[in-house]
């Protein structure tokens with residue numbers, strides 16, 4: 001197709017006009033004898049040249065516009081898309097020797113990212129209110145509201161808002177006195193924040209494999225990984241699917257272990273009619289911008305234990321004594337959330353049901369698009385009684401090269417995301433996996449996430465369907 005947009009510098013104005021007429025793009029990219037692009041000419045340029053008396057048989061080379069927007073074949077689609085606007089509707093894509101290898105145009109290639117926050121409720125109103133109140137640091141009504149309302153939503157007594165989901169896990173571990181000499185069991189399929197938090201508190205992570213159907217930590221593998229040093233388990237409700245909390249809590253109770261639920265990807269999910277986040281000693285959530293609800297950056301710890309609530313609050317605020325200001329009982333952290341962040345979170349929480357419903361609908365739309373495509377396999381619901389939420393729509397790619405598919409969609413302006421790599425596959429973490437994790441390895445290689453956000457429109461689904469075809 002790109003050939004239809006090319007002409008040579010020796011071509012006449014007439015020939016150039018014919019090429020423009022055939023390609024119906026209103027433009028040609030002009031190349032020299034080395035096939036390097038030297039400039040471009042639009043149909044408007046030719047009209048002006050003719051009005052100025054230039055003859056139709058003159059060579060176009062003398063009249064090209066040598067200052068033109070272009071992209072390189074190494075640029076990512078998002079950066080390329082940014083170069084287009086109302087004026088520049090089509091740009092050439094050049095390789096390192098300035099030869100035209102492709103082009104990018106407005107209209108048929110709108111960029112569809114994998115995630116985008118939906119901020120169409122009271123987010124702006126509450127944020128402005130927080131700003132005008134001048135309570136822009138870590139005190140203010142929105143912090144209290146977020147802590148109370150989110151813990152109530154999840155069915156727990158206490159909520160401690162923090163600056164992000166990673167420090168929420170770290171704070172939880174420290175509050176439970178997990179440290180050097182202790183082992184903490186975690187799944188192989190998770191975002192690195194889970195393992196990093198364990199390492200940051202000086203404990204030893206023990207990576208175990210996931211369940212083939214739920215992609216969550218496999219309770220049988222937890223059993224196998226227990227040692228006399230095991231102090232805690234961090235189940236991760238990955239991609240919105242609740243872990244088998246019945247089995248996990250029973251192991252923990254049996255062995256006297258702490259459970260920290262990492263719910264960063266599963267706001268609103270349920271196990272046996274109870275919200276995730278209400279099972280563990282402490283649970284943690286992330287409110288990063290790609291999460292189900294967001295504060296921009298932010299997180300929260302939930303607990304039903306009043307002593308842990310106090311400890312988490314104190315550690316969040318430099319270990320400062322709560323009744324004697326500037327008196328420090330232990331070495332703590334500044335892990336506080338700002339009132340500005342919380343104001344967005346409160347507005348998001350007002351819309352969580354609507355957001356979750358929309359995400360379900362989106363999953364349904366993908367299932368319809370790919371219903372006749374046996375290579376795209378969606379996850380079944382867990383066998384246990386649970387309510388899965390859609391963080392990012394997931395599927396496994398069977399019998400096709402997953403990475404090739406991602407590249408192909410990317411070239412068409414649609415972002416698909418591969419699943420997390422197994423932690424155990426990375427050099428810095430591999431030594432923490434006592435046993436191989438073949439299930440994670442398999443799922444990780446096949447898994448993709450589809451664009452999942454409230455504002456996905458028909459035109460986006462049409463674009464995705466077009467790529468599929």
Ligand SMILES: Cc1ncc(COP(=O)(O)O)c(C=O)c1O
Nearest residue numbers: 164165166191193264286287288
């Ligand atoms: C499973 C999991 N845990 C923890 C985190 C960390 O959250 P944050 O990015 O807010 O630090 C994330 C988020 O990316 C996550 O997906």
